[in-house]
Amino acid sequence: MTSADNLRAFRRDGRIVIVGASLAGLRAAECLREEGFTGSLTMIGDELGEPYDRPPLSKQVLTGWVPADGTTLPRRRDIDAEWLLGVPASGLDLATDHVRLADGREVPFDRVLIATGVRARPWFVESEAELDGVFVVRTREHAEGLQRALAAGPSRVLVIGAGFTGSEIASVCRERDIPVTVAELGPYPLVGALGAMIGEVAADMQRAHGVDLRCGVKVTRLEGDAQGRLRRAHFDDGSTVDADVAVVALGGIRNTEWLRGSGLAAGVWGIACDTGCRAMDLNGLITDDVFVAGDVARCPNPVYEYRLISLEHWANAVEQAEIAAHNMIHGQADRWPHLSIPRFWSIQFGVNIKSVGVPTFADEVVVTQGSVSDHRFVAAYGYQGRVTAAVTFNNAKWLDHYRQLIETAAPFPPPCPTPDQPVDTKPVPVDFPGPLLLAQGATVVVTGHDPGERRVTAAHQHHR
Amino acid sequence: MRVVVDLSRCEGYAQCAFLAPDAFRLHGEEALMYDPEPDDALRDRVLRAAAACPVQAILVDRLEGRRIPVEAARS
Ligand SMILES: Cc1cc2nc3c(=O)[nH]c(=O)nc-3n(C[C@H](O)[C@H](O)[C@H](O)COP(=O)(O)OP(=O)(O)OC[C@H]3O[C@@H](n4cnc5c(N)ncnc54)[C@H](O)[C@@H]3O)c2cc1C
Ligand code: SF4
Numbered sequence: 001m002t003s004a005d006n007l008r009a010f011r012r013d014g015r016i017v018i019v020g021a022s023l024a025g026l027r028a029a030e031c032l033r034e035e036g037f038t039g040s041l042t043m044i045g046d047e048l049g050e051p052y053d054r055p056p057l058s059k060q061v062l063t064g065w066v067p068a069d070g071t072t073l074p075r076r077r078d079i080d081a082e083w084l085l086g087v088p089a090s091g092l093d094l095a096t097d098h099v100r101l102a103d104g105r106e107v108p109f110d111r112v113l114i115a116t117g118v119r120a121r122p123w124f125v126e127s128e129a130e131l132d133g134v135f136v137v138r139t140r141e142h143a144e145g146l147q148r149a150l151a152a153g154p155s156r157v158l159v160i161g162a163g164f165t166g167s168e169i170a171s172v173c174r175e176r177d178i179p180v181t182v183a184e185l186g187p188y189p190l191v192g193a194l195g196a197m198i199g200e201v202a203a204d205m206q207r208a209h210g211v212d213l214r215c216g217v218k219v220t221r222l223e224g225d226a227q228g229r230l231r232r233a234h235f236d237d238g239s240t241v242d243a244d245v246a247v248v249a250l251g252g253i254r255n256t257e258w259l260r261g262s263g264l265a266a267g268v269w270g271i272a273c274d275t276g277c278r279a280m281d282l283n284g285l286i287t288d289d290v291f292v293a294g295d296v297a298r299c300p301n302p303v304y305e306y307r308l309i310s311l312e313h314w315a316n317a318v319e320q321a322e323i324a325a326h327n328m329i330h331g332q333a334d335r336w337p338h339l340s341i342p343r344f345w346s347i348q349f350g351v352n353i354k355s356v357g358v359p360t361f362a363d364e365v366v367v368t369q370g371s372v373s374d375h376r377f378v379a380a381y382g383y384q385g386r387v388t389a390a391v392t393f394n395n396a397k398w399l400d401h402y403r404q405l406i407e408t409a410a411p412f413p414p415p416c417p418t419p420d421q422p423v424d425t426k427p428v429p430v431d432f433p434g435p436l437l438l439a440q441g442a443t444v445v446v447t448g449h450d451p452g453e454r455r456v457t458a459a460h461q462h463h464r
Numbered sequence: 465m466r467v468v469v470d471l472s473r474c475e476g477y478a479q480c481a482f483l484a485p486d487a488f489r490l491h492g493e494e495a496l497m498y499d500p501e502p503d504d505a506l507r508d509r510v511l512r513a514a515a516a517c518p519v520q521a522i523l524v525d526r527l528e529g530r531r532i533p534v535e536a537a538r539s
Contacts (some may be wrong), residue, residue, distance in 0.1 A: 001520050003526065053500060054466055055471070056500055059497060060497050060498070060499070063497075065497070065499065066499050066500060066501070070499070070500060070501040071500045071501070072466055072500070073468055074466035074467055074468050074499065074523055074524055074525035074526070074527075075466075075525055075527040076523065076526055076527060077526060077527070078527060254506060284467075313472070314471075315470065315472040315473070318470070338532075343472035343473075344472060345471045345474075346470075346496040347491060347497070348490030349492075350491060350493075350495065351492055351493075351495065351496035352476060352492065352493070352494045352496075354472070376493070394492070394494050394495075395494045396474070396475050396476050397475045397476070397477075398493055399475075452511070
């Protein structure tokens with residue numbers, strides 16, 4: 001049989017298994033059917049119920065407008081799949097092409113898509129994390145619990161971590177007129193994602209809305225009362241805050257533990273893949289039957305010097321799912337690369353914050369349009385003289401213009417495209433928190449001398 | 465009914481909020497908030513909003529009424 005015959009047979013009655021039944025998994029399944037895959041499709045997911053959307057969980061759901069179980073994703077088409085829900089996958093055996101489930105079942109496949117995403121990083125002391133009133137927000141159950149706690153009218157909410165999710169939650173608290181303290185280890189909110197200049201704007205916004213913002217501090221201890229309810233938090237500068245609700249918003253942990261021993265390049269940074277969403281093995285060689293999409297993927301982007309980039313962005317999950325699905329059922333010559341420029345949004349304090357590109361891939365930033373003090377502006381990011389990203393505050397309609405600048409490697413700083421030239425248009429250093437704040441431990445070691453012997457081995461450490 | 469808006473694409477022109485104000489609302493100047501499961505009574509309005517969106521960011525469920533139940537693995 002020729003490989004074209006093989007491919008035709010595979011598209012007709014092959015077996016595809018998707019692990020992770022959320023945004024990326026569902027979209028990939030829909031695309032597989034859309035593009036004519038008629039074989040068997042199995043969706044494995046550890047959450048019960050139909051796939052749902054997460055961004056509303058820290059927005060519409062927490063304000064109380066939309067119920068936590070009211071964000072089920074719409075379907076573009078019937079996917080005619082077998083759903084194995086409520087049990088996590090616990091292993092991937094690439095010698096026999098099986099996914100192992102935690103209850104011992106084995107699910108065979110010809111091709112597999114990994115879309116296991118990210119989970120919330122829990123508070124580092126387990127007994128404190130279990131106190132009543134301590135929350136994370138990743139799933140609808142989390143959002144449901146937190147929304148109920150907010151509706152009960154807490155005396156104060158403490159948000160630990162001022163990234164996007166933490167800032168959105170603080171915004172909702174203020175909207176609901178709940179006193180809120182935000183504790184951030186970095187010098188400003190959002191600084192890790194957007195740098196110091198935008199971080200300063202975000203800090204102003206929080207304070208203007210009555211947030212008790214404390215930057216440069218670390219929460220060291222959550223203290224409970226005799227009933228096991230949170231009542232106080234302790235900071236490393238000796239101060240304390242009394243709060244009956246704490247939201248731990250310290251980012252995510254990629255769900256890759258189940259791939260240990262699989263031979264894939266999977267670790268705390270995600271699962272490395274090529275732009276075709278094919279997974280890499282530990283040695284950095286591309287595999288042919290294992291694909292990756294969504295928050296768990298770590299994909300190179302040619303615009304950013306082919307660096308491997310992990311994104312926790314909704315649009316990225318959708319686009320990678322579509323690319324992965326297409327490539328799973330096409331031959332090499334018809335495969336597509338995932339080359340889109342990252343896009344992200346966040347809604348907080350009544351402001352629509354959006355970004356295009358990779359703001360952390362920059363050495364300078366400049367306000368190119370609008371007015372920072374009005375919270376309506378565009379800032380462009382540049383790396384060695386070219387535009388690499390842009391952030392808009394209430395100026396979303398300009399994003400596409402900047403996307404084109406990024407795609408065409410336009411010179412930085414770019415000219416202001418409108419007459420509303422801002423007063424101060426001098427680029428400043430972008431100023432991200434140093435490696436000390438971001439460092440992670442080693443994840444691999446290389447062994448062997450001769451080129452034929454050199455191999456990479458995963459170094460499994462305990463990461464929090 | 466079920467709806468999702470690709471807010472990375474949405475440009476905040478508010479056509480949807482004008483056509484189906486119970487399902488789509490502007491929060492501040494241009495941040496869109498929406499109800500992902502608006503009441504079926506709003507169906508026509510929501511469909512009109514989806515059709516009017518200049519960047520086609522609104523996706524409405526195409527499986528309405530013939531939903532295949534999802535089973536729990538252990539049931
Ligand atoms: C509160 C919140 C707000 C957000 N807001 C925004 C926003 O404003 N803008 C934006 O661009 N993005 C936002 N995001 C990010 C966006 O939701 C994600 O990018 C998106 O959900 C990624 O989809 P995914 O399918 O890759 O991963 P996930 O949605 O994380 O899905 C992975 C699924 O796999 C399951 N799983 C994990 N391990 C296993 C296993 N071993 N076996 C079986 N199943 C497993 C998980 O339980 C989960 O159901 C937000 C996320 C959250 C949580
Ligand atoms: S009509 Fe489309 S672009 Fe305009 S606000 Fe609604 S979703 Fe956004």
